Amino acid sequence: MTAKQDIDSINSWIAQNAQEFASVAPKTKAAAYYFTVLWSIFDLRHLERSASRDKLVAFCNRLPEELDLDPFEEHWDYFRSRLANDNGPTEHFEPLHGNDGVVAAILHDPIVAQHGTSKDRLTAMIFITYRLRCNLVHGNKYEDGLRDQYDNLMHGAKLTMLILEEAWRPKDTSGSHLTWDQE
Numbered sequence: 380m381t382a383k384q385d386i387d388s389i390n391s392w393i394a395q396n397a398q399e400f401a402s403v404a405p406k407t408k409a410a411a412y413y414f415t416v417l418w419s420i421f422d423l424r425h426l427e428r429s430a431s432r433d434k435l436v437a438f439c440n441r442l443p444e445e446l447d448l449d450p451f452e453e454h455w456d457y458f459r460s461r462l463a464n465d466n467g468p469t470e471h472f473e474p475l476h477g478n479d480g481v482v483a484a485i486l487h488d489p490i491v492a493q494h495g496t497s498k499d500r501l502t503a504m505i506f507i508t509y510r511l512r513c514n515l516v517h518g519n520k521y522e523d524g525l526r527d528q529y530d531n532l533m534h535g536a537k538l539t540m541l542i543l544e545e546a547w548r549p550k551d552t553s554g555s556h557l558t559w560d561q562e
Contacts, residue, residue: 403525410532411515411525417539418512424543432481435509439502446497446547451504454538457530458507463491475510482506501547504538511535 380388394401418430426434448455462472468491476482489495489503511531 400525404529407525407529407532410529410536414511414532414536414539415515417536417543418508421508421539421543430509430512432479432509435505436481436485439498439505442498442501442547444496444498446501448497448500448547450541450546451501451538454534454541455500455504457534458504459490459493461531462486462507463493467491475507475514477510477513482510497547505542508535508538508542 390401422428422430425438462469462475468487472486472491473483476486485506486503489499495503512535515532
């Protein structure tokens, strides 16, 4: 079979057996692919191929207290406005964290209450990507399909790239590698 035939065969199966995914736009399929690949790289490099809330907490605890979040601002603004407004959490906040009170607490102060350190904000963004991954891989999307998920997945993919690049670290003057700005 050619690649096109393989893809058409899979799309046909999905249309017959999982109709909520049958009309997923190609750009959303691509976003899901890129997000999944990038998350897998992060999981391999930083979570011992076994992502869990506890391993993610340990990763975030190792972050410096003060971080440069300029590279993350676009994604912070997107998720902040999606998950909370002046009246509190939006309808997207609870489904993101599910029944996980620990994750809800990690997200609440920086996202909803709008206070915390730069480390708290980056930790919230890392947990947002984790919960996107959980919701995508563990079936929550099966209930709703992938409608309106393109932006979530693309922001999640770009966030994951920044996390992998350790974009919070200041660049050296030559721009050739990342350095810690701590002694």
